[in-house]
Amino acid sequence: MNPIAFVYLATVLFGIGAAAVLLRRNAIIAFMGVELMLNAANLALVAFSRIHGEIDGQVMAFFVMVVAAAEVVVGLAIIIALFRARQTISLDEPAELKG
Amino acid sequence: MLDLTWLLIAVPLASSLVLILLGKRADAWGHWMGLAASTAAFVVGAGAFLQMLGLDAESREHAVHLFTWISGGELTVDAGLLVDPLSITFVLLVTFVGTLIHLYSVGYMEHDPRRRIFFAYLNLFVAAMLLLVLADSYLLLFVGWEGVGLASYLLIGFWNHKPEYATAANKAFVVNRVGDVGLIVAMGLMFAAFGSLSFETVFAHVGDVSTGQLTAIGLALLVAATGKSAQFPLQSWLGDAMAGPTPVSALIHAATMVTAGVYLIVRSAAIFDLTETARLVVAAVGAITLLMGAIIGMAKDDIKKALAASTMSQIGYMMLAAGLGPIGYAFAIFHLLTHGFFKAGMFLGAGSVMHGMNDQVDMRRFGALRTAMVVTWVTFGLGWLAILGVPPFSGFWSKDKIIESAFVGEGWQPWVFGLAALIGAGLTAYYMSRLFFMTFHGKARWTDDAHPHESPWTMTVPMIVLSVGSGLLGWFLATGDRFTTWLEPVTGHAEHHEPVLAVPVIMALTLVLVAIGAGLAWFQYGRAEVPTTAPAPSLGTMVARNDFYQDSVNRAVFQRPGTHATRTLVYADAALVDGAVNGTGSGLLKLGEFLRRFQSGQVRSYAALILIAVAGLIAAVVLGVL
Amino acid sequence: MISPVLFWSVAILTVIPALSLLFAKKAVHVAMSIVAVMVGLAVAYVGLGAPFLGAVQIVVYTGAVMMLFLFVLMLVGVDQRESMKETLVGQRWIALFGAGGVAVLLISAVGQLAYEPAEEMTEGDPEAIAQLLFTDYVVVMEILGALLITAAVGALVLTHTPRLTPRRGQAERQRARVLAGANPVNRPMPGVYARHNALDVPALDPEGKPIEESVSRVLEIRHQMDTSTQYEAHLSDPSKRGTDKPDHESLAKSDDAETGEAENGKEDEK
Incomplete structure (x- = not known):
């Protein structure tokens, strides 16, 4: 079976992740949606790596993981700070950005 | 003496400055100082004149580079x-008559509380006039010219x-x-x-x-x-x-x-x-x-x-x-x-x-x-x-x-x-x-x-x-x-x-x-x-008494059209220049008001906008537009 | 080539748990589902010739990232249920059409490609990856190290709360209590002579008087407190010392109290 199928799988996962970010009000769940999108990209990278027969794509995916780890650390810290300040992690709550 | 002609200008000018700067302290003797400055200028001028009389007619033109x-x-x-016969003539006239007028003013302005300032201005007048007649170029003459205008205004x-x-x-x-x-x-x-x-x-x-x-x-x-x-x-x-x-x-x-x-x-x-x-x-x-x-x-x-x-x-x-x-x-x-x-x-x-x-x-x-x-x-x-x-x-x-x-x-x-x-x-x-x-x-x-x-x-x-x-x-x-x-x-x-x-x-x-x-x-x-x-008055007298209606003529010929031209320009400025500037401003304001609606403060709306934009970009790539 | 069995099992193992992102109400369930997705992806990586990456995926995502999520979830309240009712006008449709549109567009974009997959490929084992990481990508590697440190410091800064008042230790707390007039020592235990379950009987002071506060306040409020009068009588009348068993009736009564007390205790726990 052609490894390109995994790319299709990756797009589906990406779409689910994106929809989760848009739909869920719980900041942690939305954040997990972001993680899923990143992982979908990783899957695509690995699939491409397999298609090309090179492992550079895997290195890229590795880097993405590192970045994602850093992002998780900071993102969760933000969520905790938000929770401390407002006693909630609903994304609809902080509307100070309203112009 | 001919080389000292710069004193003609410097002395009254210095006296004028001193009188203005010293203020009330000079009130008691300021008028005598003004008179002295004018007299000194006359003495210098007379000395230069006498020296020039001793020269040949051809060599009576003397340039002093400052x-x-x-x-x-x-x-x-x-x-x-x-310094030549013409300017020396003027120097003598200005300083001599000027000095006499200074002397006259001592009596005439006796009861005026601002007599000191008056003498400062008189000295300035004399200095400016002397600069005017002694200048060796039109530009320097212009300085004196304007100085005379200023002094006369004052x-x-x-x-x-x-x-x-x-x-x-x-x-x-x-x-x-x-x-x-x-x-x-x-x-x-x-x-x-x-x-x-x-x-x-x-x-x-x-x-x-x-x-x-x-x-x-x-x-x-x-x-x-x-x-x-x-x-x-x-x-x-x-x-x-x-x-x-x-x-x-x-x-x-x-x-x-x-x-x-x-x-x-x-x-x-x-x-x-x-x-x-x-x-x-x-x-x-x-x-x-x-x-x-x-x-x-x-x-x-x-x-x-x-x-x-x-x-x-x-x-x-x-x-x-x-x-x-x-x-x-x-x-x-x-x-x-x-x-x-x-x-x-x-x-x-x-x-x-x-x-x-x-x-x-x-x-x-x-x-x-x-x-x-x-x-x-x-x-x-x-x-x-x-x-x-x-x-x-x-x-x-x-x-x-x-x-x-x-x-x-x-x-x-x-x-x-x-x-x-x-x-x-x-x-x-x-x-x-x-x-x-x-x-x-x-x-x-x-x-x-x-x-x-x-x-x-x-x-x-x-x-x-x-x-x-x-x-x-x-x-x-x-x-x-x-x-x-x-x-x-x-x-x-x-x-x-x-x-x-x-x-x-x-x-x-x-x-x-x-x-x-x-x-x-x-x-x-x-x-x-x-x-x-x-x-x-008869008609002729009337005309003469009113200075040939010079002010009315000036008003009709220069001032009115000038006023109208200015008004037109002001209007044009307000409508076109300001209009363009203000239009840009208000246009941007309206654009901002429109864009403000997207700033709902809802994070998920922003995410939706990002997603739509990404979708647009991908669509452009897929359709080969980009 | 890839085994279709592998692909479909991975697809099922990832897509179905991933859907919980959209439909599950409890965040914990979502997190656990995502763990499953991560495991599925790890399997896919291994199947795609990237065993090292698969291992890293397990370690980093299921082991670290998702556990971190769970920690935070517990910190902010694990029980929070989210109402699925949409508050933003049209957000649901924008989200579904947007996400679906992006997916469709990407699929169509990928579909335009006509790549024949390579027959052979180097296995992405740690050795090969390391070879690349420390040669071609060494600069990126260093930069990512800096990024990680920055992120760690950033997280510290973000979650740090400055102390506004001086710290109150045990000594300070005790001092405050004494100053407020509290008894510095322990209260006396209830019960007399431990002849029966004496939790409901006030202790007696050396003069033989009952100490009311030795009994739990709960029992007092419930009127389940026994008086210590009969035991006082025992004390004051040494003639009864031999027959120290109380009469039958009072014994039965105290048994009742005992069972009731036990039940009450259970309720208290709840």
Whole structure:
């Protein structure tokens, strides 16, 4: 079976992740949606790596993981700070950005 | 001494600064310091004059380099002084008459709390005028020119607590600015034509430039001269300038300011020599002004305004003479010199009369003052005889020469200019005699509170000195053509030309007209009863009394269109320029209001916008648009 | 080539748990589902010739990242249920169409490619990856190290709360209590002579008087407190010492109290 199928799988996962970010009000769940999108990209990278027969794509995916780890650390810290300040992690709550 | 001429400018200027900066501390002795500065300038000027007398006629031109003023690219302007017979003549006139006026002011301004400032301004005036006449380039001359304008503004508006006096000062300043534009244009044209503004370079190269350019320069210079010398059509400020204290009027009319225009024309003789057209215009302006001033003078009841009109008329004579070319330059300056003496004397006399009459200026309220103020009567009478041109008083020697010169030439010009000068002499005799008789003769028509008395010595001494000059200066200078020879290095040698009428005929005609004018005035104002209020005027009198409606004309011709043009420009500015700017602003504001709706503050809405944008980008890639 | 069995099992193992992101109400359930997705992806990586990456995926995502999520969830309240009712106008449709649109567009974009997959490929074992990481990508590697440190410091800064008042230790707390008038020592235990379950009987002081506060306040409020009068009588009347058993009736009563007390205790726990 052609490894390109995994790319299709990756797009589906990406779409689910994106929809989760848009739909869920719980900041942690939305954040997990972001993680899923990143992982979908990783899957695509690995699939491409397999298609090309090179492992550079895997290195890229590795880097993405590192970045994602850093992002998780900071993102969760933000969520905790938000929770401390407002006693909630609903994304609809902080509307100070309203112009 | 010739190298020390810079002191002429520096001393009065320093004195002026000191008087202004020291403030009240100098109140007690400030006027004496001003007088001392002026006297010192006169001493330096006299020393330079004596030294120059000892030189040959050819080497009487002395340049004093002061410093390099502007140095940039093609333009290098050196600040330097040019000491030659012409400028020395002016220096002597300005410093001598100026000093006398300073002395006079000590008495005249005695009760004014701001006398110190007055002397500071007088010194500034003298310094600026000396800079004007001593400058060796048009640019430096312009500095003095503007300095004179500033000083005259300050002095005319000296009593600026009265709004109309302040307005008069503003008027003088603004009208002078119009003339200044002429000088600036002239300088621009000169720089374009010669690449320099120094007299030396310009006069050395006048032959290399086309006549058209020279005519343009000449006309621009004429505009400048009309502004400063109150010639037609920029004459309107002079009458109102009487708002200043009388010594100021004397200074403006006799020694400084109004003579600057004549000086400018004569100094630029090299240019005017080569352009017939410009000369003709100068002469025409002079002729028009001399008649106009004389007619206005006939109708004025205000003694100072009548004298002002007389000044206008006399300067008109000088301009006419200057416009006649080489034969007239020397006579223009000659008349300027004698006029400086007798007009200063008469102004000081008028000031003395006002001083004794509670600052009354209406001549219909004077009369029979000859007994109350003997010195004033005698000195004023000498000035009167001089301006009438009665021999052997000084006006005769200078004015008669101008009338003779006006008759020289070919075609219609000698007849027009000559007759204008001739008739002007008759009119002058009439209005000056009218003034004299109304003031000093006839019956007393004083107001009840008037107690005429003779002025203190500080005021009478200058008047006596000036009246001596009015009496004898003309004869002294005209004997053996002393003055014309003296000025020859500057104005050039004038071939003698025969007038279209024989000289004795002209002289006789002049004297007859003067006699008729004076006699008429005697019958009307000397012998007959003078009503204390002016009778209902005829049309001509009305026109003359209102200065030929010069202000209305100016308003209709210049001010109204100017106002409308300004309004249009303001409207255009508001509608187009501001409209564009404000439109941009309000447009951006509306755009912002529209975009604001996307700033809902909802994080998920932002995420949705990002997603839609990404979808758009991907779509563009897929569809091959990008 | 890839085994279709592998692909479909991975697809099912990832997509179905991933859908919980959209439909599960409890965040914990979502997190656990995502763990499953991560494991599925790890399997896919191994199947795609990236065993090292698969291992890293397990370690980093299921082991670290998702556990971190769970920690935070517990910190902010694990029980929070989220209402699925949409509050933003049209957000649901924008989200579904947007996400679906992006997916469709990406699929169509990928579908335009005509790549024949490589027959052979180097296995992505740690050795090969390390070879690349420390040669071609060494600069990126260093930069990512800096990024990680920055992120760690950033997280510290973000979650740090400055102390506004001086710290109150045990000594300070005790001092405050004494100053407020509290008894510095322990309260006396209830019960008399431990003859029965004496939690409901006040202790007696040396003078033989009952100490009311030795009994739990709860029992007092419930009126389940026994008086110590009978035991006082025992004390004051030494003749009864031999027959120290109380009469039958009172014994039964105290048994009742005992069972009731036990039940009450259970309720208290709840």
